[in-house]
Amino acid sequence: MEIYLPIADLPVNVFLILGMGLTVGFVSGMFGIGGGFLMTPLLIFVGVTPAVAVATVASHIAASSFSGVLSYWRRRALDIALATILLIGGILGTGAGVWLFTLLRRIGQLDITIGLSYVLLLTTVGGLMVWESVGAIIRARSGKRAELRRPGSHTWIHGLPFKMRFKTSRLYISVVPVLGIGLIIGFIGAIMGIGGGFLLVPMLIYLLRVPTSVVIGTSMVLTLVTMAMATVMHAATNHLVDAVLALILMLGGVVGAQFGARAGQKMPADRLRLLLGVLVVAVGVRFAIDLVLPPSEEYSIRSMDRAP
Amino acid sequence: MRILRAIALAIACAASAPAAAERIVSSVSTHQVMITSDFSGLDLVLFGTVERDAATVPRKSGYDLVVTVSGPKESIVTRRKDRVIGIWVNAESRTFIDVPSYLAVMSTRPIEDLVSIDTARRLQLGLRRTLLPQQIGPDLGDTGGDDPFRVAFLRLKTAKHLYVEQVTGVTFLTPALFRATIPLPAEVPVGTYDIDLKLFADGVNIARANSAFEVVKVGFEQFVATSAQSNGVLYGLATVSLALMTGWFASVVFRRD
Numbered sequence: 001m002e003i004y005l006p007i008a009d010l011p012v013n014v015f016l017i018l019g020m021g022l023t024v025g026f027v028s029g030m031f032g033i034g035g036g037f038l039m040t041p042l043l044i045f046v047g048v049t050p051a052v053a054v055a056t057v058a059s060h061i062a063a064s065s066f067s068g069v070l071s072y073w074r075r076r077a078l079d080i081a082l083a084t085i086l087l088i089g090g091i092l093g094t095g096a097g098v099w100l101f102t103l104l105r106r107i108g109q110l111d112i113t114i115g116l117s118y119v120l121l122l123t124t125v126g127g128l129m130v131w132e133s134v135g136a137i138i139r140a141r142s143g144k145r146a147e148l149r150r151p152g153s154h155t156w157i158h159g160l161p162f163k164m165r166f167k168t169s170r171l172y173i174s175v176v177p178v179l180g181i182g183l184i185i186g187f188i189g190a191i192m193g194i195g196g197g198f199l200l201v202p203m204l205i206y207l208l209r210v211p212t213s214v215v216i217g218t219s220m221v222l223t224l225v226t227m228a229m230a231t232v233m234h235a236a237t238n239h240l241v242d243a244v245l246a247l248i249l250m251l252g253g254v255v256g257a258q259f260g261a262r263a264g265q266k267m268p269a270d271r272l273r274l275l276l277g278v279l280v281v282a283v284g285v286r287f288a289i290d291l292v293l294p295p296s297e298e299y300s301i302r303s304m305d306r307a308p
Numbered sequence: 309m310r311i312l313r314a315i316a317l318a319i320a321c322a323a324s325a326p327a328a329a330e331r332i333v334s335s336v337s338t339h340q341v342m343i344t345s346d347f348s349g350l351d352l353v354l355f356g357t358v359e360r361d362a363a364t365v366p367r368k369s370g371y372d373l374v375v376t377v378s379g380p381k382e383s384i385v386t387r388r389k390d391r392v393i394g395i396w397v398n399a400e401s402r403t404f405i406d407v408p409s410y411l412a413v414m415s416t417r418p419i420e421d422l423v424s425i426d427t428a429r430r431l432q433l434g435l436r437r438t439l440l441p442q443q444i445g446p447d448l449g450d451t452g453g454d455d456p457f458r459v460a461f462l463r464l465k466t467a468k469h470l471y472v473e474q475v476t477g478v479t480f481l482t483p484a485l486f487r488a489t490i491p492l493p494a495e496v497p498v499g500t501y502d503i504d505l506k507l508f509a510d511g512v513n514i515a516r517a518n519s520a521f522e523v524v525k526v527g528f529e530q531f532v533a534t535s536a537q538s539n540g541v542l543y544g545l546a547t548v549s550l551a552l553m554t555g556w557f558a559s560v561v562f563r564r565d
Binding site for chain 2: 001002003004006007009010011059060062063064065066067068069070071108109111112116228231232233234235236237239241243244246247250251254255257258291292293294295297298299300301302303304
């Protein structure tokens, strides 16, 4: 069944889009991430312009993270104080990201920026994930205990000023790195069409030592609010959010996520991280190939009057 | 109304050329193409007849017709990728100012066989001879046929089925009755489309007529597209509420605790 997307200005097969939503939802439920880094490339692959894809995926991630936030909220597995400080940074970052997005689109360098950011970010983060999880699996095989970081161990981050107490996370840390992390996630999220969960969770665990019990719920709050803000800002400045496309993606996404979550619970954590790492690297490499190989068509045209 | 106007114009043309009293009367199958949620392109049928009167000289070679359909004007940037430190990035660009967003040229025979090259150029017959003004410094000008950006622009528009050239697109069913199809792709832009018909006999343009049709988005598509453009913030808020509702709905339906 073909349906005409009003903003992307293109007819698509409803079941294809629904299937993409389901698949990405499954993956995101399995790993506890938003899945934007998969959804945006997939949309670009079926012919949606990168600009529309990034803006629309923001609303899709808002939907999936909201259902996540609700279930973590019921279990009280999130740190409101920490999330609030992250959000202040996140909203500023999103604003800056949308501004840069608009500027890049005007000068015709948006697509390449999205491509390059995907390559750099995904191969680095994915590489680290693979490295870390392979190490963990080898350690587990050889019978050694994983070296746990002592909760009291200090890094340079703990020497920063403006300290604040976060009761739920049992932390007493400076607000500067918290704001900074929020800012970075909001900024790249707005440009790349990703929620940033796969970046935020490791940052909160390794840099701020946020307990794992609250880390996913807290990161989802930030994802939810920055992606909701990004949707409104992209809609207001660039008029690129396709509500019809977003709705189909959301419906597939939230259903897929439920099945993914069940599949994820059956798999050991380090195996799961390795799989996610491989997936992240693969998407990054896919973008790298496009950038390096000579394009089949060197020219491109874009209307200056119409939206996409 | 448009048909009447077309007829009036045809009469005016005929009056200015007393030796050739032919006039074209034509119409399209619909004057309003509606883009609905299941729109996947449409073939619009154009039909008409060449009317003669007693004073009309007989044409031994018969008639030839060139139909040019042009969509709403838009400005389009054409960019070229170049290799910079190993990766392909958009480097040079040219801007085409107020060019047709859609352009279809249909004729009874290849245009080169129909009229002299000079006439074809003067009347802008065919995609290659259509004026495509570019921004060149402070001025506007057409670089002409071989400019790589112009060639690429035509190639990309043709690949998207937004520029079409059919050298046998017009068929004369009888010596006077003709028919042509205007292929509108799914991505056809909304706006007013002009149809320009030029009648030729023995390589001379003997009559001309104009008609038009409209492409509009209707129903839900129209509503979504216009609200996205005119009420961006509200539209964004509505999309977010939709997202939140979907998320909430999912968490209620699949609640396990």
